[in-house]
Amino acid sequence: MGYTSVFYLCVFLIAAFACYTIVPVKHKWKVLLIFSYLFYFINSKKYIVFLLASTISVYIGGLMFNKIDDGFTLAKKGLAREEKKELKSLIAWQKKTVCVIVVLFNFGMLVFLKYFNFFSASAEAFFHTLHLDIQFPMHHLWLPLGISFYTMSAVSYLVDVYRGKYRACSQFGKVALFLAFFPHITEGPIGRFDLLGDQLYEGHSFDYERTAFGFQLILWGLFKKMVLADRANMLVKTIFDNYKEYSGIYVVVAVLLYTLQLYAEFSGCMDIVSGSAQLFGVTLSENFRQPFLSGSVSEFWRRWHITLGAWFRDYVFYTVSLSKTFMRFSKKVKEKLSPFLGGLFPAAVAMFVVWFGTGIWHGASWKYVAYGLYYYLIMLLGMLFEPVFRRFFEKTRMKREGKAVYVFRLVRTFLLVNIGMMLFRADTVKSFISMFISIFRNFSFAPLINGDILCVGLDIYDFLVLIVGVIILFMVGLYKEKGHDIRKELAETNLVFRWLVYYGLIFAVLIFGAYGSGYEAAGFIYAQF
Amino acid sequence: MKERKIKKITILRLIKTIVFFSGVAALICLFSIILRPKDNSPKSGILNPNARGFYGEPENTIDIAVIGNSDAYSGFSPMRLWNEYGYTSYVAAEGAQNIGESVNILKEMLTCQSPELVVLDVDCLWAGEGLVDQLEGNMKSVMYNYLPLYRYHDRWKQFSFDNMFDEPEFNWSPRTKGQWLSRSVTPYEGEDLMTPSEEKFAIPKANLIFLDYFFKVCEENEIPVLLVALPSGISWTYEKHNSMTDFAKERNLDFIDLNVVEGEYAIDWSQDTRDGGKHLNCYGAEKVTGYIGAYIHSNYTIEDKRGNEAYKDWDVCYEQYRKYMNGEK
Structure with missing residues (x-):
């Protein structure tokens, strides 16, 4: 069920x-x-x-x-x-x-x-x-x-x-x-x-208001899951299941849509379950906080599957890094080698345990271990090169928190996360490597222009729904990021506007939902973990 | 004072809720009309057009309705039945049809046809894994029936302002009368699931409820039901055969299991299947229909329509079928 x-x-x-x-x-x-x-x-x-x-x-x-x-x-x-x-x-x-x-x-x-x-x-x-x-x-x-x-x-x-x-x-x-x-x-x-x-x-x-809020959240979750995730799944499945037959832009589109699928599906599921819990007056912990607005992969993981990250932080990271053995060892390294390495060493070891654990938690497969270690490596390199970055910003006098740098970091994180998603979805590490290399083989934007991309599971109407859906998702995320409580603010608007939004959402799910004949019902990916 | 205010708010909220959901219901009806298929051809977006071709047959001309899943549309030949006995039949079968959907399609058929016999392929009675899955499947069937929007929502891709409120015109019918014709041969080399045993695999309760409803619809329309288990190398088992035999005996129903038939009508799994035992090909369908036809001929009274001017088109269809079977087209 x-x-x-x-x-x-x-x-x-x-x-x-x-x-x-x-x-x-x-x-x-x-x-x-x-x-x-x-x-x-x-x-x-x-x-x-x-x-x-x-x-x-x-x-x-x-x-x-x-x-x-x-x-x-x-x-x-x-x-x-x-x-x-x-x-x-x-x-x-x-x-x-x-x-x-x-x-x-x-x-x-x-x-x-x-x-x-x-x-x-x-x-x-x-x-x-x-x-x-x-x-x-x-x-x-x-x-x-x-x-x-x-x-x-x-x-x-x-x-x-x-x-x-x-x-x-x-x-x-x-x-x-x-x-x-x-x-x-x-x-x-x-x-x-x-x-x-x-x-x-x-x-x-x-409580009338709480019940209404609960159902609204369920509806929003259904929109993400049924309109976006299940639709994106059709192209993702076609390409990932037959990855040897595709290369270039096809693989790029499949990876981007898989990222959308996983986000819309998992965060959609969280909305459905949080809405369900709210009907009983229970507030579940937040699990997603606009992860694609992250400036680094470590920030991404503080915004994506938040409760998992928090669990590993509280029960693994602190347990390892604050253990007496590690504290003693860190002190020795600090004294004998350098204060920088002394601080880095216990964090690096604790992080290894955390990311190995996070990886294998997702499933009994080496690709999940590789998935965890992929993020570990990125974060470790970030920590190692931190002094270099600091010096770079000092010398160039660029503002680290400036807009241009922020956009660069946003794009860089998005790319790194997408590579991670590709590894997460691929059957094995070997197929991931093969798919990754295939991106650079016969790369051309032609399939997007001549319409060949419409022959791999999604037609032009499906793409249209996905584009509009992503824009809505992005706008809602941006609005939430600015600290707005959408449901509360919507409840305060006039009845006609409010009902139009609700009707719009209900019928978007009923009409544009990828369900019924011609659609293969996709189970929740995280339910298998 | 405070109590009165609370009461007033509660009544207001109740009214608002009722009005809101009335709006939802009205919009569902509106979109159901807008998005319903405007004809029954394969291009119209109608669900399983091949199964719904009976709409395009002249009214009340179908003698036998064959209902079931893909086993039925692969394994029953209306043309063979016509040629041998002069009975008109239509295979209203859909892939992975559950019994809830069988009820739906039977009811749809009864809006334009008045069959004298319903043949139900019983493999659909085991559709769904577990109680919840079976309930879910049958609930969806009920929703399909009462909420056309749920079934035809995806037709928004074919939406046009020109015909959105047009009355549907269902006049398309396939020449095969619902059969899926295939001459492909892919032998079944798997395990024989029909080794006699005493074990039973009972009909799931959730599906039994809908089967009773299926019988009720037939009874109300005074149509006898013939239960058949069409040959399948991979889905039918001796345990299901035992349960079905007991059930038919208990309810005093006719039941034929084509999986245990021997002699000239027995299925040769090296020749009569198109996809390695999942479905029969047209040669297997010929054998099945030969056996069922003989059974119907000896147990039911249905008029032979051969030579009847009103049914001339069936001869034309048969000629096409014969050519296909002989490899002429």
């Missing part, structure tokens, strides 16, 4: 919303929990046990932290300073042990289900190159829906409690709802318990 399916939008969501509205406030969270587990069961059947196992493990882990902390508070009274210190280190060791066990349990499930076959196949291939025919075992299990997302949320909950950010929740239902909440379990945004827990649990009475 995809978020754009008729069943989800017209039956499931409406039924959940109706039940949530009529049930008394104190029981509303139970409605969400029931519908969330129903959603998961419908989509995953027996694989629900993995979600349950994850929920139970972090719930118990959290309670154990509470118990250890409470025990320490009681026991430390009346102890001498030295004894207190000794007890504290014992407590710290106990908590760390619990944390490591539960985190390993959760990541163990993820690694086994998602990566076991990949590692087996990779090991087999490696030994094969050494002329050793060794068979490694493979499992035949599916990947449980949203496992990459809810595992991240589960670990964040546990680590936050471990770090003392908040106390563990004693209500199992609340933790279960936080992890299983149906709008965010399939594709995120990756939730944090301190932001979502209470919102989900407290219950919200019907």
Whole structure:
């Protein structure tokens, strides 16, 4: 049941919303929990046990932290300073042990289900190159829906409690709802318990404005997904699936349209799920903030899939770079080599772990690892050459924040991101290299002028819809970037204009949506992660 | 005072909501009229024009409606039936048709034809993977039926101010009467799925609801239904055969499984398929129609129209078909 399916939008969501509205406030969270587990069961059947196992493990882990902390508070009274210190280190060791066990349990499930076959196949291939025919075992299990997302949320909950950010929740239902909440379990945004827990649990009475805003956001998401992403998919699929037959401008158009597809689809999905959550009075974290207005790839990743980046920053980057070992090593490098390298080294190592993790998180394939390391390399080079750039701007007296430089950086980032998108969509690293080289083979703008480009899945009308759609998307993004709240401002305009916009959007989806006969329904790309 | 104000706002919002959605409904109706196909030819943008060619047949001239998915339009030959028994038939079948769509096309057919028998290819009863997928597929069929905009939205590409409110004129009909003719031979070399077994693969419940509705429509129009399982190397199984046999027995319905037929009408998977067992070619369709025709002839009373002046065009169509089968065109 995809978020754009008729069943989800017209039956499931409406039924959940109706039940949530009529049930008394104190029981509303139970409605969400029931519908969330129903959603998961419908989509995953027996694989629900993995979600349950994850929920139970972090719930118990959290309670154990509470118990250890409470025990320490009681026991430390009346102890001498030295004894207190000794007890504290014992407590710290106990908590760390619990944390490591539960985190390993959760990541163990993820690694086994998602990566076991990949590692087996990779090991087999490696030994094969050494002329050793060794068979490694493979499992035949599916990947449980949203496992990459809810595992991240589960670990964040546990680590936050471990770090003392908040106390563990004693209500199992609340933790279960936080992890299983149906709008965010399939594709995120990756939730944090301190932001979502209470919102989900407290219950919200019907609110006209909030409901209208929720439906508007869903509609906007449907526009992005059905009008733009699913339409772009037709050309993208034709060219990427038969990449050997195409070169030059065809590949460039396919890459540009794939970037549009992925953005419109993923951000559209986020709008649909955020709109769905808003119907229940829940505000999900922002996952996209005009990523194509970024001046660098690191800024791009602070605006694209924000919750994933934030998760890796909080739970991987800081954990590695601020660890005692790294701090000590950094200090030594600073003293013995240079302060610049001393600062760079721990960041470079932590970033490697982050980008390797980000890459492989997207899928069990070497191309995703390459995808992550591609961004790592760009950022590392940026850091290494930073002193050179600084000197360049000082010498030329060019303003680093000037408009011309900003436009240059914008275009440069856009190009780099598109290369990354090409790697992301290509079947393998080899096919990516082959496609990349093919851009420079027989490059000519002629297919755009003589109309040959209209023979690869999209006709002139489709291109027209895409161009108008991109302009609308760009204008809306620009307006949001300036700090405007479009839905709020629209609600304050006169009724005729407002309704015209709503009707326009509804009928744009109904008429120009790439659905029904002649269109292959495209699943959400991120749902497979 | 405050309560009155809240009440007033609530009533105002309710009225606004009703007016807004009435506007949506009115616009849907308007766009449905504007975007509906203006004729039923393949260029018109009508959904599966080949399946909807019955609109172009003279009114009430089709004796047998054959409904189903691609197995049906590949595996049934109206021309063979005409030549052998003088029955007029039309294959109103669509690729990946589910039972909800079968209901739709049957209802469409009944607006201009009054068949004496409906032949339903039962492979469509297993369309969709899982309950939600089946519900989704059938819900879409209902929406197709009641919201023409949902089905024909993509016709905006053919939009013209000149004919946007014109009444549709459905008068096109293919000479093959809905059959997909192919002489290609690509043998099926896969596993035999018709090894006898006791196992059963029940008809999914979501599809059963729509099947009952299909029967209801037939019953209301006093049309008997003949259930058939057309040969397929890859989709039909013995488990489905067992379930269907039980179902037909339980409901007292006629059911023929062409996958278990032996003798002269048995399918030769090295010769009678055009795409490696997915669909039959025209030689396979000849065998299937030969068997079904004989069954209909012995179990139903349908008038032989051969020699009837009003049906002269069927002889012309048959002549074209014969030439095609002989490789003359």
